Amino acid sequence: MKLELKAPENERAGLHVPDEVSNLNIPFNGTICSPDGDEYHVKNNVVDLLGKEPEFTSIAQSTNHWKLTAAIYEDIWRKRSLSLLSGEEFPIEKEHELLIEWTAPKANGLYLDIGCSTALYGRALKAAQKEADIVALDFSLQMLEEARLKAEADETDLYFVRADARQMPFFSKTFDGLVMGGTMNELTEPLKVLYESRRVIKDNGVFFNMHLIKSDAWYGRLLQESVSIGGIKFWTKEESNKLFHQAGFRVEDQLVKGIVCFTKLSPA
Numbered sequence: 001m002k003l004e005l006k007a008p009e010n011e012r013a014g015l016h017v018p019d020e021v022s023n024l025n026i027p028f029n030g031t032i033c034s035p036d037g038d039e040y041h042v043k044n045n046v047v048d049l050l051g052k053e054p055e056f057t058s059i060a061q062s063t064n065h066w067k068l069t070a071a072i073y074e075d076i077w078r079k080r081s082l083s084l085l086s087g088e089e090f091p092i093e094k095e096h097e098l099l100i101e102w103t104a105p106k107a108n109g110l111y112l113d114i115g116c117s118t119a120l121y122g123r124a125l126k127a128a129q130k131e132a133d134i135v136a137l138d139f140s141l142q143m144l145e146e147a148r149l150k151a152e153a154d155e156t157d158l159y160f161v162r163a164d165a166r167q168m169p170f171f172s173k174t175f176d177g178l179v180m181g182g183t184m185n186e187l188t189e190p191l192k193v194l195y196e197s198r199r200v201i202k203d204n205g206v207f208f209n210m211h212l213i214k215s216d217a218w219y220g221r222l223l224q225e226s227v228s229i230g231g232i233k234f235w236t237k238e239e240s241n242k243l244f245h246q247a248g249f250r251v252e253d254q255l256v257k258g259i260v261c262f263t264k265l266s267p268a
């Protein structure tokens with residue numbers, strides 16, 4: 001597959017990413033070059049379109065750029081988090097089942113994991129459909145490096161791109177599907193990211209979104225208000241649906257377990 005990125009410096013220029021970049025058995029280091037001569041580094045298979053640390057606007061955002069957070073995030077927190085947050089036994093396998101059922105990744109399809117952290121969703125998509133291509137995007141280099149290690153250990157080939165989801169480096173209608181797990185709560189400008197998601201998805205594409213909603217219980221709300229100081233946002237289901245509609249998506253299906261909300265979206 002040929003992955004074509006949109007060069008950050010020139011909206012109309014394409015950046016061709018060689019296929020070998022997604023082959024994680026072989027470390028790929030080098031540069032990719034836009035037709036204008038702008039160069040972007042590829043370090044250990046991670047295409048870096050940012051080249052520097054982004055500006056942090058919250059504590060939640062800055063902790064995602066610590067090596068320690070990246071190292072413990074998936075095994076210590078993420079794999080157990082939904083059981084804790086949904087108030088029932090919700091193993092990661094069950095989440096993956098829903099992800100695959102709603103996304104139904106197709107052979108030769110192209111999928112994007114937005115704010116991938118360690119690319120749990122991206123790896124699950126690839127495991128379910130070996131003939132699909134998956135791009136995992138995050139602006140934390142530390143998370144992408146950890147994601148690369150995990151994907152290599154799983155023998156899963158993914159494309160890793162470091163970029164800001166508020167300005168996605170892709171041309172319009174590029175993806176057959178988008179997946180976003182827990183990221184919406186941490187975004188500084190969620191609507192901007194949803195608008196970008198709407199731009200890069202194909203008209204018949206599917207968008208799987210998991211996010212946390214406001215708790216009904218007073219103690220849950222109290223806890224959510226305290227973490228919101230750190231930059232985590234919560235909405236009611238109705239408020240989130242309003243955001244999805246505003247960005248041009250239609251809610252096709254929705255499943256709420258405790259404060260965990262899974263939504264299947266399609267372009268309206």
Ligand SMILES: C[S@@+](CC[C@H](N)C(=O)[O-])C[C@H]1O[C@@H](n2cnc3c(N)ncnc32)[C@H](O)[C@@H]1O
Nearest residue numbers: 064115116117138139140164165166181182183
């Ligand atoms: C809660 S974690 C996502 C977890 C992951 N999707 C999963 O299912 O395990 C949020 C991630 O989004 C990334 N992120 C936040 N804002 C971003 C932005 N504007 N552009 C790219 N990545 C962003 C953070 O670096 C972090 O890795």
